[in-house]
Amino acid sequence: MSNLWPRIEPLLARVEKPARYIGMERGSRQPVHRPDAVAWLLVYPDTYEIGLPNQGLQILYEILNERRDAVAERSYAPWLDLEGEMRGARVPFFSVDTHRPAADFDVLAFNLSAELVYTNLLNCLDLAGVPVRAEARADLDPLVLAGGHCAFNPEPLADFVDAFVIGDGEEPVGEITEVVNAWKRGGRVGGREAVLHDLATITGVYVPSMYDVEYDGAWIRSVTPRYADVPAVVDKRTVADLAEWPYPKQQLVPLIEVVHDRLNVEIFRGCTRGCRFCQAGMITRPVRERPADQVRTMVERGLERTGYDEVALTSLSSADYSGIDTLVGDLINEQSGCGNVGLSLPSLRVDAFTVGVASQIQKVRRTGLTFAPEGGSWRIRQVINKLITEEDLYTAVDAAYSQGWRRVKLYFLVGLPTEMDEDTLGIAELARQVVAVGRKHTKQASATVSVGGFVPKPHTPFQWFGQNGSQELRRKIWLLRDDLKRTGAQVKWHDPDATFAEGLASRGDRRIGRVIERVWRDGGTFQEWSEHFRLDRWTDAMAAEGLDPDWYVTRHRTQDEILPWEHIAAGLHKDFLWQDWQAALAEHGLPDCRWTPCYDCGVCTDYAIEHIVASPVPPAGGSQGTGQDLSRGDSVPVVLLETRGAGAGTERPGVAQAGATQ
Amino acid sequence: MRGDSGFPVRMRYSKRGKVRFVGHRDVARGFERAFRIVGLPLAFTLGFSPRPKVSFGLALSVGHESDAEFLDVELSEPIDLDGLPEALTDALPEGIVVTGIAALADRAPALQEAVTAVEWQIEVTAPDGDAPAPLVVARLAAATMAAPSVCVLRTRKGRETEADIRPALRRIEVLGASEHGVLLEVEVSTQPVGVRAGEVLAALGDELAERRVLRTGQWIERGGARLEPLAADPRRAVEARAS
Numbered sequence: 001m002s003n004l005w006p007r008i009e010p011l012l013a014r015v016e017k018p019a020r021y022i023g024m025e026r027g028s029r030q031p032v033h034r035p036d037a038v039a040w041l042l043v044y045p046d047t048y049e050i051g052l053p054n055q056g057l058q059i060l061y062e063i064l065n066e067r068r069d070a071v072a073e074r075s076y077a078p079w080l081d082l083e084g085e086m087r088g089a090r091v092p093f094f095s096v097d098t099h100r101p102a103a104d105f106d107v108l109a110f111n112l113s114a115e116l117v118y119t120n121l122l123n124c125l126d127l128a129g130v131p132v133r134a135e136a137r138a139d140l141d142p143l144v145l146a147g148g149h150c151a152f153n154p155e156p157l158a159d160f161v162d163a164f165v166i167g168d169g170e171e172p173v174g175e176i177t178e179v180v181n182a183w184k185r186g187g188r189v190g191g192r193e194a195v196l197h198d199l200a201t202i203t204g205v206y207v208p209s210m211y212d213v214e215y216d217g218a219w220i221r222s223v224t225p226r227y228a229d230v231p232a233v234v235d236k237r238t239v240a241d242l243a244e245w246p247y248p249k250q251q252l253v254p255l256i257e258v259v260h261d262r263l264n265v266e267i268f269r270g271c272t273r274g275c276r277f278c279q280a281g282m283i284t285r286p287v288r289e290r291p292a293d294q295v296r297t298m299v300e301r302g303l304e305r306t307g308y309d310e311v312a313l314t315s316l317s318s319a320d321y322s323g324i325d326t327l328v329g330d331l332i333n334e335q336s337g338c339g340n341v342g343l344s345l346p347s348l349r350v351d352a353f354t355v356g357v358a359s360q361i362q363k364v365r366r367t368g369l370t371f372a373p374e375g376g377s378w379r380i381r382q383v384i385n386k387l388i389t390e391e392d393l394y395t396a397v398d399a400a401y402s403q404g405w406r407r408v409k410l411y412f413l414v415g416l417p418t419e420m421d422e423d424t425l426g427i428a429e430l431a432r433q434v435v436a437v438g439r440k441h442t443k444q445a446s447a448t449v450s451v452g453g454f455v456p457k458p459h460t461p462f463q464w465f466g467q468n469g470s471q472e473l474r475r476k477i478w479l480l481r482d483d484l485k486r487t488g489a490q491v492k493w494h495d496p497d498a499t500f501a502e503g504l505a506s507r508g509d510r511r512i513g514r515v516i517e518r519v520w521r522d523g524g525t526f527q528e529w530s531e532h533f534r535l536d537r538w539t540d541a542m543a544a545e546g547l548d549p550d551w552y553v554t555r556h557r558t559q560d561e562i563l564p565w566e567h568i569a570a571g572l573h574k575d576f577l578w579q580d581w582q583a584a585l586a587e588h589g590l591p592d593c594r595w596t597p598c599y600d601c602g603v604c605t606d607y608a609i610e611h612i613v614a615s616p617v618p619p620a621g622g623s624q625g626t627g628q629d630l631s632r633g634d635s636v637p638v639v640l641l642e643t644r645g646a647g648a649g650t651e652r653p654g655v656a657q658a659g660a661t662q
Numbered sequence: 663m664r665g666d667s668g669f670p671v672r673m674r675y676s677k678r679g680k681v682r683f684v685g686h687r688d689v690a691r692g693f694e695r696a697f698r699i700v701g702l703p704l705a706f707t708l709g710f711s712p713r714p715k716v717s718f719g720l721a722l723s724v725g726h727e728s729d730a731e732f733l734d735v736e737l738s739e740p741i742d743l744d745g746l747p748e749a750l751t752d753a754l755p756e757g758i759v760v761t762g763i764a765a766l767a768d769r770a771p772a773l774q775e776a777v778t779a780v781e782w783q784i785e786v787t788a789p790d791g792d793a794p795a796p797l798v799v800a801r802l803a804a805a806t807m808a809a810p811s812v813c814v815l816r817t818r819k820g821r822e823t824e825a826d827i828r829p830a831l832r833r834i835e836v837l838g839a840s841e842h843g844v845l846l847e848v849e850v851s852t853q854p855v856g857v858r859a860g861e862v863l864a865a866l867g868d869e870l871a872e873r874r875v876l877r878t879g880q881w882i883e884r885g886g887a888r889l890e891p892l893a894a895d896p897r898r899a900v901e902a903r904a905s
Contacts, residue, residue, distance in 0.1 A: 005680075013725050013872075018683035024756050253695065255681070255755050256688045307695030307753065 004091060005099040011085040019256045020048035021082065023074075023096035026306065027250035029061075030098050031071035036185065038177045040064050040072040041095055041105040041142070045112075045120035046528060048076040048096075052252060053260040055314070056148060057111050059247040060169050070177045073097040073105075077120045078127070080526070086127060093127035102128035106180055108142045109173075110161070112150035115505035116498065116527040118157060119520040121146070125160065132517065134162050134209060139191050143180065143199075151206075152236075152283050153458040153565040156505050158208035159513035162192075163199045165206075166568055167236030167283075168269075170245050172204045200230045204237035206568060213510055218551060220509060220562040235569045236283065240609050242269055242290045246298060253306045262310035262344070263302040267295055267327075271316035272593045272611070276385045276584050277374070277413060279457035280316055283570040285603040286611045287594055292327050299331055303341060310342040318345040319354040320594075322615035328357055350388045355399035368448075369400045372411035376426030382587045383418050385580075390430070397434050401441040408434055408447045414476045415454040415468030415499075417584060424476045427451070431489040439488075447489045451477055453499030455506050459570040461580035463563060466556040467503045470496040470535070497535035501527065503553040504538060509564035512552070515541040571603030592618070668705035668715065668736035670766040671743070672773075673750070674892050676729040677722065678876075681757030686721040689758070693733060696753035700746070705736040719773035719880065719891070720780065720856055728877035730780075732773055732891045734766070747902035762892050762901045770895030777852055777891060779832065781879040782859050786870040787843035794870065796836050799844045802866045803834040812865045827865060830857045834866075842873050 012018035033039050042061055044051025051057070057074065064072035073095035078086060086092070093102040102108060108128070110121050122132050125144065131137050134144065146157060147165035154164040165172050176199060183195040190197075200207035210230045214221040225232055239245055251263060268289040271281040290298075299311050311331075315321065324345075331343060348354050350371045358369060373388050375381040381388055397408055412427050431449045438445025453473040456462045468476070473496035481491045504512060518541035519527075526532040542549045557563065559578055566574070576599075580590060593599060594611055595618040604610055677689070684692070694714055697704055706712040715736035722728050747760040754760070770776075788794045806812055812828040830851045837845040850857045859875045882894040892899055 012683055018724065019685070019688065022680040022683050024680055026755070255684045255692060257691070304699070307697070307699040309694075309698065 002101060002104065003099050004094045004101060007089065007091050008094065008099055011082060011089060011091065014085060015081040016079065017048075017256065020076065021078065021096055022255070023099075025052070025255060026253035027248075028074075028097055028252055029065050029072075031065055031073065033071055033100070033104075036069065036181070037067075038070045038107060038180045038184070039105040040070060040107045040109055040173075040177075041075055041102050042072055043075045043077075043102075043108060043110045043121075043124055045077045045110055045117045045124055046114075046526070047079060048254075049256070049258040051076040051111070052254050052258045053264065054111055054113065055248065055264055055266060056169065058252055059245070060109070060173055062248050062250060063170060064173055064177070067174065067177060069181050070173075073100065075102065075124075077117075077124055077526070080532075083123070083127065083525075092129050093124055103130055103142060105142050106184065107145055107176070109145040109147065112146050112148040112157075114528060115150055115156075115502050116533075118505055118516050119525050119527055121157065122160060122517060122520040123525045126520075133159055135159075137162070137192065139188050143192075143195070145176070149280060149283065152279070152568055152570055153507065154206055154208065154568065155510045155564045156508040156512040156516060158510045159517070161208065162196060163205055163207045165237070166204050166234055167570075168239040169237070170239050170247075172202060172237050175202045176205065197227060197230070200225075200227075203235060206234040208510075211567065218548075220564060223562070223567045233567050233569050235607070236571060238286075238571075238607060238609055239269070239288070241612060242266070242288045243294055246290075246294055249301075251302060251306060253308070260312065262312055262342075263299070263306055263308040264312050264314050265295055265298045265302060266290065266315065267313045267318060267321050268315045268613075270611075271320070273317060273320070274385050274580075274590050274592060275374070276383075276461040276580060277416065277454060277457075278316075279460050282457075282460045282572055284316070285571065285601065286609060288612045289322060289614055292323060292330075292614070295327060296330060296334070300334065310344060312344045312346055314346055317349060319349045319351075319357060322613050325353075325357055325360070328360055332360065350396050351392050355396050355403065359399075359403040368407040368409055369405045370409040370411065371396060373430065374411065374413050375416060375423060376412060376428075376430060377423045379587055380416055380419060380423040380426070382589050383584050384413075384416055385584065385589050387589050390433075393430065394433060394437055397437050398440075401438040401445055406438075406442055406444050406446070408438065408445075409450060410434065410447060411450050411452070413454040414451055414480070415473050417462060417465045418587075419468075419476075421476070421479060424480055425483055428480055428483040428487075428489075431484060432487050435488040445488070449480070449484065449489055449491045451480065451491065451493040453494055453496050455499055455503045457506055458563070458565040458568075459572055459577070461577050461584055463507070463577065464557040464559070464581055466554045467500075469550070469554050470500045473499060495530055495533065498527070498530065498533050500535060500549070500553055501533070501538045504542075504549060507564070508552055511545065511547060514545045515547065518544060571601070571606050573600075573602035576601045594618075668738055669740045670734055670736050670768075670770060672732060672734050672764045672766050672770075672892055673747075673760055674762040675731050675733075675754075675758055675760045676727075677731055677758050678727045678729075679757035681755050682725055682727045684755065685724045686718065690716065690718055690733075692755055692758070693735075696750050697735065699753040700749045702735070703738045703741060705738040717772055717774070719777055720852060722877060723858060723860060723875070726859060726875040726877065729761075730877050730879045732777075732880060734773055740765070743898065743900045747900065751902070760902060762899065764892040764899035765897040767895045767897050773891065776882045776884075776894060777880045778883045779849060779851055779881040779888075780856075780877060781881075782846075782848045782850075782862070783837070783876045783878050784846045784848060784859055784863065785840050785843050785873040785875075786846060786863065786866075787873045788869065789871045791842075791871070793839065793843045796839055796844050799846065799866075799870065800836040802869065803836060803846065806865050807831065807834055814861045814864045816861070825855075825861075827857045827861055830855070831862070831865070834862070847878075 042057050044054055061072050064070040075095050125132050130141050144162045146161045147169050151164040179198045196207045199205050200210045210226050212224050270284040270287040272287055275281055374386045375384050431447050434447045456465045456467055477493045484491055519537045522537050524537040704714040717734045719732040743763050750760045811826045813824045813826050815822050816825045833849040835847045837847050848862050863872050882889045
């Protein structure tokens with residue numbers, strides 16, 4: 001029952017933003033810990049401002065606290081100033097809700113949204129006084145779990161995390177609670193090995209220590225479960241119907257400003273646009289829409305409870321929600337009585353319809369609008385399957401400027417497969433045209449071009465692609481920057497060195513664990529923060545471990561090699577992904593299966609789940625991702641993949657052309 | 663100048679406990695959310711980006727507590743103030759308690775200009791955390807008050823400048839030994855320029871360290887009278903019921 005607050009309080013007087021560590025948000029709980037309840041500490045291993053709004057963590061916090069056999073608290077990575085004070089005063093890592101030592105919890109569960117937080121996970125464990133390596137933990141040490149999108153390649157953290165949850169966490173957290181509770185109450189018979197073995201039999205739970213990995217030189221020869229009842233392949237978990245999970249019901253309202261500081265209501269999960277670079281779109285299939293009535297109720301109650309004056313309807317592509325215009329119209333009319341509530345739709349499609357919806361909701365404060373064409377030429381947009389035509393973009397931009405926006409932000413990736421300098425310079429050309437379109441409406445028109453280096457992600461068609469090295473990315477960014485000088489377009493970019501380290505962790509195997517540990521021991525925490533990132537920490541650690549960075553980052557994978565995450569299943573069949581990769585190289589798009597016949601990627605058929613969408617027709621206007629150029633009459637080449645298996649193993653996939661070609 | 667069209671209201675609140683680590687701007691945002699939760703009819707500024715018309719008094723340093731914080735907010739219509747302090751307290755972060763509300767007369771001067779003096783209780787220890795002797799503290803206080811000028815370093819826009827705070831110091835009194843050290847009561851002028859509690863401590867020298875700071879009062883001095891801000895320009899006032 002220890003409360004560390006009296007020891008933490010004097011430290012807070014000496015740190016930046018002490019309110020990061022006090023808890024007390026509206027909606028937060030101060031659960032009473034009991035011997036018959038499994039105590040979870042949910043940790044977001046980055047700063048409070050980044051971690052607090054995380055919806056996944058908030059959903060699990062509520063679901064666990066609603067259970068009779070669980071209590072849940074939260075914590076975030078302390079910033080370096082407090083970490084120094086804590087180490088100096090021997091204050092361990094603590095929860096922000098009741099300021100209890102992390103080591104007093106049964107489960108430490110980390111949310112992994114980005115690879116560059118991995119070293120922070122190690123640091124949090126170390127600050128907690130919990131052995132960093134899983135093998136060194138004793139029966140009474142907490143179980144260390146992790147989930148989130150990065151868990152789809154768990155191997156780089158296999159040495160440190162006892163068990164990963166793959167996919168939606170709503171259901172497995174209950175099943176894990178029951179297993180841990182039974183083990184605890186039964187006197188921890190069989191020790192850690194016993195509980196981990198039991199956890200490994202829960203669908204969606206991956207326990208790295210239950211698997212032996214054998215290598216053949218640099219390559220993986222096999223990954224074998226150590227027990228007969230431990231699955232050879234761990235399938236992801238999927239909440240079949242979002243309507244059954246109206247969470248968070250009590251969204252946390254932070255006392256200090258955080259990112260996404262507004263009411264967030266998830267309107268659907270999953271996306272089948274099929275953008276080939278996008279891991280989220282691949283691993284969260286199928287599309288599951290929340291019923292519009294439930295969205296309205298969640299918005300109304302949420303605003304009443306929180307006092308927020310802004311609500312975001314979140315998803316991977318919010319304008320794709322069936323009847324989004326009706327929903328938005330209804331919400332605005334309902335809100336008009338209670339003053340100035342703003343509505344925002346993150347992740348907008350690029351088309352005039354979308355701008356129309358946006359203009360409906362942003363009646364005031366029309367400062368900036370963001371579009372993500374991702375690729376600079378039509379050719380490369382076919383490669384990445386983001387089928388935005390130039391007309392789509394210019395029509396959208398024209399609509400935006402004519403309706404009062406003055407600044408347009410454009411997101412692009414560089415370092416994409418098959419990319420040539422023409423594609424990179426195409427970004428500059430698009431930006432110039434966008435500014436030109438804007439200048440017809442206002443002299444103040446400007447565009448910001450934001451460029452990120454592409455990192456191939458596991459479970460996507462680009463998982464075989466050799467990432468561009470830092471030098472090459474830098475060259476392309478410079479090329480773009482020089483071409484855009486004095487054009488009214490401003491260029492911003494991510495550090496290519498950080499992109500390189502992200503690539504190392506993204507597609508790494510178990511051997512990268514030693515590298516992560518070395519980077520952490522060398523002081524490399526908060527690697528997402530440019531002021532704390534140094535690539536030489538990573539390359540030095542690779543050299544010390546005798547590993548070749550280029551083998552991991554810039555090497556093209558072959559079809560026959562075993563990828564480190566092949567024993568983790570997102571439902572997408574490997575031969576589907578390979579075919580889609582080949583289709584990408586052939587510059588062919590793939591339609592969105594919400595509105596076109598199923599091409600059997602594997603997810604729905606294997607898991608017996610389906611799309612839940614209110615409308616079977618694509619949204620009005622624009623061509624993006626529907627696979628057809630709706631504005632010009634279906635002239636985009638579309639690939640229909642043959643049924644699974646037919647095209648596997650051939651260098652050209654079974655390709656049929658659908659629709660008229662030009 | 664205010665009250666041209668709306669209905670100005672002044673609130674007094676205390677800020678104690680963990681919430682003292684929340685800064686001034688974030689407290690302001692917390693109040694705006696609380697106003698919406700209780701459904702207060704707020705008056706908004708005109709223009710592209712309408713904001714509620716809320717003005718806060720003197721900033722309170724992060725980490726300091728107070729029993730005497732004030733804010734003014736303009737309403738679009740007159741409302742019944744009964745029960746409002748309690749309703750707002752429920753909607754605010756734990757530790758912030760609205761202790762009184764007054765409807766202001768039209769054209770009441772804004773808090774920032776009107777308040778002329780504030781009072782603090784400051785608990786001090788020796789730098790190592792030990793309790794100092796009250797007599798030693800009293801000697802330091804007397805020396806400070808006797809000095810013709812008291813210079814402290816002030817950081818303004820990233821640059822350090824020296825400022826003489828002696829003209830603002832009205833009173834430094836030793837109340838006696840406290841739980842961890844010695845309790846001081848300090849009164850300073852806020853016009854023309856305010857003085858922070860930390861600056862008063864710095865003026866006392868490096869033999870003392872701040873343990874706890876509590877703002878106990880703010881005053882509007884006008885025509886020889888010393889008024890509590892809620893009482894300065896009232897139309898009507900309610901005090902929170904003691905809970």
